[in-house]
Amino acid sequence: MYNLFIVVNVDWFFLSHRKDIALTTQKSGYNVTIVTKDTGKKKDIEALGLKVIDLPMNRSGQNLLEELHTCWFLYHLYRRENPDIVHHVGLKTILWGTLAAKLANVHGIVNAVSGLGIFFSEGNRSVISKLLPKVLRFSHYRNNVAVIFQNDEDKSLFLKYQIIKESQAYKIKGSGVDLNQYNYTPEPEEGKIKVLLTARMIVEKGIFILIDSAIKLREQYQGKVQFLLCGGLDDNPMAIKESELQAVCDGKYIKWLGYRTDVLDLLKGCHIVAFPSYYKEG
Structure with missing residues (x-):
């Protein structure tokens, strides 16, 4: 049985954006573990039959020592648990998780860029933003890393900074929604x-x-x-x-x-x- 780690910066984002992927892969025979910051939703994830590991991460933080602690945690986690595949969701987990996975010799890495957030925003002059392209380029320089994008702009930026090769990039139309739940509904006819x-x-x-x-x-x-x-x-x-x-x-x-x-x-x-x-x- 393959061991899959899904690494998401915060628990509520996992529930809203990656829950169905986790459950589907679990039904396909994978042993799935969710690595995420616990903000009170850990029990909700565990109730789905998924193992949860609390991730020490400040998703908006830009303190370098704090960020290196996150990378160090992931490195030791990957070394100890030896997952077959790691799926990083979001730029910050991609940044530190892919570096940790490379140093820990994780075999397969699938990264999902769900927006570039504050780190590529105009006016951001933090140390992390300056280091970002270099760290990403180093961590992605291997054959077993695939990166999923949802728009051409993010993909072009990764190629511009030579973070990845064209062969590593995959573009999808979006994360999608469950059409059985979000089905067509006529708009209200009355009221404001x-x-x-x-x-x-x-x-x-x-x-x-x-x-x-x-x-x-x-x-x-x-x-x-x-x-x-x-x-x-x-x-x-x-x-x-x-x-x-x-x-x-x-x-x-x-x-x-x-x-x-x-x-x-x-x-x-x-x-x-x-x-x-x-x-x-x-």
Whole structure:
């Protein structure tokens, strides 16, 4: 039986983006272990029959010593457990996980770039951002590393910095959704027109772009349209403070819903979905 490690920066992201892959590979005969930061969802993952190892990682941190600790942890984990395949999801787990896997001689590595996040953002002058291309180039310089992209821009950037060869790159159309769950639903015929944004409350997700647009339309559409912001606060350096949201959201025309688990119901109840993000998405 092959041992597969799926390494994700945080537990809730695994549940929303990689759960089905883990369960499918498990049914195919793989011994699947999830390595992720436990923020309270560990028991939910274990309830699926999956082994979970807590990952010491600050997904938005840029402290070099803290980051090297994450790499050191993964290196010793891979040496001790000797997985056959490691699947890193997200740029930070790719950065340190692929380096650790190379040093630990892990046989197969599949990396999924789900956006380039803050580390390739304009204006980021952190030490990690400067080291990023060099570390990635070193760790990917081997034959048994495959990298999955969801857009041409991210793929081109990896090729531009000579992090990978063309033969290592694979582009897919997206992570996908379960169409049995997210099936076609007619839009509501009654009530206000609802515009929904679902995202973490980060400036680069375009939160204020939508809010500014709503304010410009207020005089003409208040009472007819409602703008809904769905998403929790974040520890990203560009995160929006709760006080900033409360200052611009009146709870009626512009409403911040906070973190929600009923996104499917919210989608069914809205007419327009807005994604004004200029964050380096996947």
